[in-house]
Amino acid sequence: MTTKTNFWVRFLGLEAGYGEGFILSELCGTIRPGTLTALIGPNGSGKTTLMRVFSGLLPYSGKLTLGERELSKIPRRELGRVVGVVPQQTRMNAPFTVYEVVTLGRLPHQGTSDEDDGFVLKAVARMELERLLFRDVTRLSGGEAQRVSVAAALAQDPPVMLLDEPASALDPRHTTRLFSLLRELAAEGKTVVATAHDVNLAAAFADFILAMKGGKILFDAPAKELNEAVLERVYDTPFEPYISVAGKRAWHATLSSTRVCPVKPPIARNK
Secondary structure, three states, X not given: OOOOOOOOEEEEEEEEEEOOEEEEEEEEEEEOOOXXXXXXXXXXXXXXXXXXXXXXXXXXXXXXXXXOEEHHHOOHHHHHHHEEEEOOOOOOOOOXXXXXXXXXXXXXXXXXXXXXXXXXXXXXXXXXXXXXXXXXXXXXXXXXXXXXXXXXXXXXXXXXXXXXXXXXXXXXXHHHHHHHHHHHHHHOOOEEEXXXXXXXXXXXXXXXXXXXXXXXXXXXXXXXXXXXXXXXXXXXXXXXXXXXXXXXXXXXXXXXXXXXXOOOXXXXXOO
C-alpha cells in the first residue's frame, strides 16, 4: 500500500548539458511532494535534459537535493527505489511479454515474489493492460507500449515519478485516464513531474506549471495562474483564450500575423 511521502526536489544554480556546452543554466526551483507539476516549453527548451538530471542519468553542477540528500550522492540501487522514470522513447525491441517488462519495475526492491506480483498486477490494471499481459511487447502499438512503460514505473512504486511526454502516443481517452491517474498518485503523496506539449492538458490536471525556454525557467507558479501572456512569452506566438461551457479556460495558439476571429453563426432563413 502506498504511503504518504515527503520527497521534495530542490535545485539551486543547476547547470547541465552535453559535451562542452550547457543546456540548462542557473536553474532554481522547488517541486513539492503530493503535487503534480507539468513541465512545458517549446522543442529544445531543456525539458528532457532537466528530467534526465532529475533521474540521475546526467551529471550536473550546482545543488540538487532529493528529500534531504544531494542526488549525486545517492547510490544507484537506492535511487532506483526512490525515482521512477518513464522515458520519452518507449519502443521495445526485446521479445519480452508485457508481464515480464512490468515486472522489471520491481528489480530495485528485491521483495518476495507474491509481494512483487501484487504491485505488478495493480499497475497492469491501472493502465488497462490485462488483455495484453502475455503479448510480446514488440507487437504492441506505440500507445500500448507507452502504457506498458508507465505500468513498469507504477510497479516500482517510487515516491518520485518522472514522466517525459507520457501521453505522446496515447488517444484522448487514455490521455485523460493517464493524467487522472497522475493526479491520484499525487494525492497519495508522490512527487509527480510530467512534461507535456499540450498546454491545455497541463493546465487542466497539474497543480503547478513550470515553463522553460532556452534552458531557463520563465514561469513557475500554480497552474491557475497560467495565462495567454505567459504562453506567448514561452512559445513566441499569440494565444487566444477560450472559455468552455463548464467555465474552464483553454488556449489556442495562432500565427503572429493572423488572429483567429470568432465564426458568426449562419443567418436563419424564414421558411
